[in-house]
Amino acid sequence: MLNAMQSKNRTINLFYVPALVLFAFFVVYPFVKGIYLSMTNWNGYSRSFKIIGLANYKNLFADKNVRRAFVNTLIYGAGSTVIQNLLGILLAVLLNQKFRGRGFVRTVIYLPVMIAPLIMGYIMYFFFNYSRGALNDILKLLSLAPVDWLADGNRSVWILTLVNSLQFVGISMVIYLAGLQNIPGVYYEAADIDGITPSKKFLFITLPLLMPAITSSVTLNLIGGLKLYDVIIALTGGGPGYDTNSLSTLIYRYYFGGERAGYASAIGLVMFVFIMIVSNIVVRGLQKRQVEL
Amino acid sequence: MKKVFTVVIAVLMCASVVFAQAAAEENPTISVWVSGAGSQVEVLKAACEDFTAETGIKVEFSAPGDTYEEMMKTKMASNDLPDVFDTHGWAVVRYSDYLMPVNDMAFYKNISSQIIPTVSKDGKTYVLPFDMDLTGIVYNVDVMNEAGVDVDKIKTWADFEAACEKIKAIGKTPVTLGGSSGVTVGWYYDRVAPSFYYTDETNSKAADLKSGKFDPKPWEEISAMLDRWVSKGYLNADCVTGDFMGDITAISTAKAGFDFIQNVAITMGRANVNPDGNMGMMPIPSKSASDEPSLISGEGVALGIWKDTKHKAAAEKLLNYLAQPEVAAKVCTATGNVPALTNVKVDLGVLQQYIDKYSDVEAFNYFDRAYCPSGMWDVMCATGQDVLAQKSGAVAESAKQMKSTFDALWGN
Numbered sequence: 001m002l003n004a005m006q007s008k009n010r011t012i013n014l015f016y017v018p019a020l021v022l023f024a025f026f027v028v029y030p031f032v033k034g035i036y037l038s039m040t041n042w043n044g045y046s047r048s049f050k051i052i053g054l055a056n057y058k059n060l061f062a063d064k065n066v067r068r069a070f071v072n073t074l075i076y077g078a079g080s081t082v083i084q085n086l087l088g089i090l091l092a093v094l095l096n097q098k099f100r101g102r103g104f105v106r107t108v109i110y111l112p113v114m115i116a117p118l119i120m121g122y123i124m125y126f127f128f129n130y131s132r133g134a135l136n137d138i139l140k141l142l143s144l145a146p147v148d149w150l151a152d153g154n155r156s157v158w159i160l161t162l163v164n165s166l167q168f169v170g171i172s173m174v175i176y177l178a179g180l181q182n183i184p185g186v187y188y189e190a191a192d193i194d195g196i197t198p199s200k201k202f203l204f205i206t207l208p209l210l211m212p213a214i215t216s217s218v219t220l221n222l223i224g225g226l227k228l229y230d231v232i233i234a235l236t237g238g239g240p241g242y243d244t245n246s247l248s249t250l251i252y253r254y255y256f257g258g259e260r261a262g263y264a265s266a267i268g269l270v271m272f273v274f275i276m277i278v279s280n281i282v283v284r285g286l287q288k289r290q291v292e293l
Numbered sequence: 294m295k296k297v298f299t300v301v302i303a304v305l306m307c308a309s310v311v312f313a314q315a316a317a318e319e320n321p322t323i324s325v326w327v328s329g330a331g332s333q334v335e336v337l338k339a340a341c342e343d344f345t346a347e348t349g350i351k352v353e354f355s356a357p358g359d360t361y362e363e364m365m366k367t368k369m370a371s372n373d374l375p376d377v378f379d380t381h382g383w384a385v386v387r388y389s390d391y392l393m394p395v396n397d398m399a400f401y402k403n404i405s406s407q408i409i410p411t412v413s414k415d416g417k418t419y420v421l422p423f424d425m426d427l428t429g430i431v432y433n434v435d436v437m438n439e440a441g442v443d444v445d446k447i448k449t450w451a452d453f454e455a456a457c458e459k460i461k462a463i464g465k466t467p468v469t470l471g472g473s474s475g476v477t478v479g480w481y482y483d484r485v486a487p488s489f490y491y492t493d494e495t496n497s498k499a500a501d502l503k504s505g506k507f508d509p510k511p512w513e514e515i516s517a518m519l520d521r522w523v524s525k526g527y528l529n530a531d532c533v534t535g536d537f538m539g540d541i542t543a544i545s546t547a548k549a550g551f552d553f554i555q556n557v558a559i560t561m562g563r564a565n566v567n568p569d570g571n572m573g574m575m576p577i578p579s580k581s582a583s584d585e586p587s588l589i590s591g592e593g594v595a596l597g598i599w600k601d602t603k604h605k606a607a608a609e610k611l612l613n614y615l616a617q618p619e620v621a622a623k624v625c626t627a628t629g630n631v632p633a634l635t636n637v638k639v640d641l642g643v644l645q646q647y648i649d650k651y652s653d654v655e656a657f658n659y660f661d662r663a664y665c666p667s668g669m670w671d672v673m674c675a676t677g678q679d680v681l682a683q684k685s686g687a688v689a690e691s692a693k694q695m696k697s698t699f700d701a702l703w704g705n
Binding site: 041043044045046047050059129130131148149150151152153237238239240241242243253256257258259260 | 362363366367369370372390472473474475530531533534535539667668670671672675676678679681682684687698701702704
């Protein structure tokens with residue numbers, strides 16, 4: 001009997017093999033290779049390079065471009081998460097009401113999600129452009145002086161955060177709509193009987209019961225924001241200078257433009273650890289607040 | 294019966310594989326990758342199509358545009374390069390380990406002696422160069438006339454700034470520089486740096502650079518000059534976020550006086566923006582009056598053959614075909630550059646008079662290609678953008694970052 005069970009388990013375990021092989025080939029091997037390369041001075045294409053130990057990691061902490069990219073990455077991650085989720089909940093609550101044209105409004109808000117972030121970046125480039133941009137055309141109509149919106153690095157970081165948030169707010173809205181529709185009506189009926197105000201209903205019924213949805217949405221937005229790449233490349237290219245780079249775009253620039261693949265690998269590994277820690281802390285924090293229906 | 298049938302099928306399959314391989318050898322498909330965009334790419338693509346029609350050898354032509362360098366670096370890393378590819382100024386420093394010498398090919402004897410040193414190492418020449426990028430500063434003739442500027446009297450950067458002041462006085466933009474991609478600001482440094490580092494033989498730092506020593510002081514002066522131009526309003530208002538086409542539009546419609554784009558600004562401006570654009574090219578001023586103005590010269594469009602190609606004969610045939618005077622001339626006309634093959638004669642239109650006029654002016658290779666390790670370009674562009682944006686401390690920081698990156702890439 002035991003042998004039959006073991007044989008059956010062995011057969012079942014065989015089905016894991018293809019997935020494990022793929023995982024090992026596409027995730028584990030590149031990861032280990034990345035650790036190795038991070039300890040070299042490889043330029044990204046040459047056949048020869050030297051092992052330089054932890055020098056790349058040492059330089060990384062003294063590099064002001066890395067520090068700037070790290071702060072930007074935090075802003076992209078946290079900023080996008082806050083904006084997307086606040087707007088997402090607001091829109092979900094509004095669009096959970098019954099009114100004419102509700103489906104149309106939901107579609108319009110979700111539509112930007114379907115556009116590639118790179119394309120979104122190019123569209124926004126022509127919105128914020130100094131000489132041909134729509135925003136400056138509006139300013140001219142109002143007899144105001146045009147502004148070179150993307151010339152200032154600090155402002156550009158917030159513009160990028162906003163563009164990313166507005167593009168993907170549709171995802172948060174859909175997650176919250178699903179969450180809202182899963183909350184049983186009896187809770188609200190009971191609250192109505194007790195004479196609870198709408199704001200208290202939201203705070204004490206809706207929000208706690210939305211926690212699983214909040215966990216999903218926050219995690220998705222946070223990871224998306226922390227590894228923001230395409231829209232930066234299209235809208236600012238990481239500039240002016242290195243001012244709007246995220247860690248992802250900085251890795252790309254150092255790897256290809258700067259021909260410092262070893263150094264870029266070291267930044268990549270630090271970024272991996274950083275995203276893992278932040279995501280874990282946030283997810284654990286949110287999971288503790290979840291309530292069972 | 295079944296056995297016989299199986300054997301017949303097996304024989305047929307083997308034969309088809311052998312014949313297919315033989316046919317592939319006879320009419321192979323070779324991959325050709327080129328950088329850049331616009332008319333020069335179109336000309337090369339059309340030439341490859343004509344080559345296919347004439348020889349039956351198929352060409353998979355690819356022009357990835359902005360991502361060309363990144364894709365080539367990935368291909369070099371995996372040692373899987375296109376059979377024929379464009380070296381875009383880096384035939385020796387970056388690509389020579391991956392190219393086969395062309396010294397034995399028919400066109401070699403026609404390569405101009407002026408370009409041979411740029412595309413050769415240890416006596417081996419690695420590419421078929423179509424043109425030489427002989428360039429200075431492009432200007433709008435009408436703007437100069439209106440402002441009363443005689444470009445032939447601009448000998449030093451101080452003269453250049455005086456000219457900018459006159460252009461500003463007539464309400465035009467003295468210098469157009471679209472820094473959004475960083476490329477045009479990189480071209481500014483490439484043009485200005487020789488006059489601060491080595492055009493003056495009495496004070497040349499060329500030997501130091503070649504031996505891995507980078508003096509950041511001249512670089513700081515170059516950045517300070519750019520910063521001064523921004524402060525004095527010599528640059529376009531959107532110099533940080535403007536783009537390449539914006540520069541070409543401004544220079545060819547007489548809205549700006551000078552630009553730091555290659556001669557292609559003249560050909561593209563006249564072809565795509567203003568057919569009557571009245572533009573010229575002048576030498577690059579020197580730092581001091583004791584020195585002379587100079588020009589920039591370098592590798593233009595150049596194609597080489599991957600040393601491990603499986604289609605060597607076909608690739609050589611293609612290069613020989615493209616080296617024919619009538620084909621190579623079209624490439625030079627598209628780029629607006631001087632032919633790099635002595636048997637190619639091209640009338641460069643409005644540019645020709647300037648090429649003839651300045652034929653005695655000494656030309657130097659691009660600063661980063663000649664004296665920097667590969668990988669400096671991005672830092673030149675990015676730190677230049679900071680200067681354009683007038684960030685606090687950007688001038689000193691540009692020199693500091695150039696020095697640290699130079700040292701890191703040199704392994705100092």
